[in-house]
Amino acid sequence: MLDFRMKTFLTVCESMNFTHAAESLHLTQPAVSQHIKYLEEIYGAPLFLREKRGLKLTPAGEILRQALETMRNDEEHIKKRIKSSLVNQKSLTFGVTMTIGEYAVIPALAEFIKSHPETNFHIRYGNTQTLLSELREGIIDFAIVEGYFTSEHYETRNYQTEEYIAVCAARHQFQKPIRMLKDLTGERLLIREQGSGTRAILTKTLALKNMSIHDFQRIVELENIHAIVSLLCRDCGISFLYKAAVTEELKSGRLVQIPLVDFMVMHDFTFLWNKGSLFSDEYEHIFQELQKGGPF
Structure with a gap:
């Protein structure tokens, strides 16, 4: 079980503010400061830096935060195990x-x-x-x-490692010959939401070529992979997806991989x-x- 001062430390880490942490824990601010000082004495290192914009974890503080979060999570896991x-x-x-x-x-x-x-x-x-x-x-x-x-x-x-490809409807008609990644920027791009790994891979790949998602003239953002695949099959645009997500559609001929000479991505x-x-x-x-x- 975590020491109550360790719980105070994690609460401060959440807000990076002693006053907010004190309010959350129903303690006084001096009490919170004492808890942090105790931990700094125990571990022999400062845990926070006080800057104009607020608190910042020191390297030692980051190590402690990571360790205590794991301990807290294991404690919750143990409680669930005992209950089960x-x-x-x-x-x-x-x-x-x-x-x-x-x-x-x-x-x-x-x-x-x-x-x-x-x-x-x-x-x-x-x-x-x-x-x-x-x-x-x-x-x-x-x-x-x-x-x-x-x-x-x-x-x-x-x-496992999967191929990441450009894809569109088999009947899609391009306005010009497509050979390079930049040739696709005139197309409507179907893309996952911010925070999606599928989107992050495209964002990073484009950045390596001095491009971004905003280079595409039209964008449709969706939070559901099935919706993207369905819209692709209805010829609503192009997308970049793991091949595993469109295997059946590629086999049936509803979708096709867009051949690009400068785009070959494998990802874990x-x-x-x-x-x-x-x-x-x-x-x-x-x-x-x-x-x-x-x-x-």
Whole structure:
């Protein structure tokens, strides 16, 4: 169980303001300051820098924040485990991004669920940034995500590598010959929302070519991968997606890959959990089981 002063520290980290933390904890500001001073004496390092714009974590403070967040999340996980044991059940909560959860992981997930009849599963869908936030907050135990993120806070494993392609309706008529990525900017772009890993990959790829999403004349932003695929099939624009998300449509001939000489992208789907978790061995086993598509 976290020491009450550690909980004060995490609360300050949320607002980066002693006064707000005191109000949230129903403490006086001097009490909050004393708690932080105690921790600084225990660990022998300052935890916050006081700047004009407010507080900022020191390197030592960032290390402590990361460790305590993992401890807090493990504590919540232990509580859930104990509660489940009272009714002789296990419970597992994890997150997957839309593309992964709807296309890439289903066969392995089906085998995993059938291999654990004693376990209740709670599977949350969200974009990459949402799932990373839920992982840090202890809402989920682990996640499988796409896109880019800072890996220093997580244990990561490469779940699989997928091709990322430009795609449009088979009957789509381009106004000019298409050879390079820049040739597509006159098209209507169907794209996922901010925070989506699918969007982040496109954004970074465009940036490497001194381009951006805003170079496209028309944009349709959607939060649902099925909606994007359906609109593509109805010839409402072009998009950039993982090939796994449109495999059936490509096979049936409703969609086609747009051939580009300067666009060849492969990207990882990443299995991850909070670094330093007490349950790291268990998550490692789950990763191995999902990769095999059956029990370990």
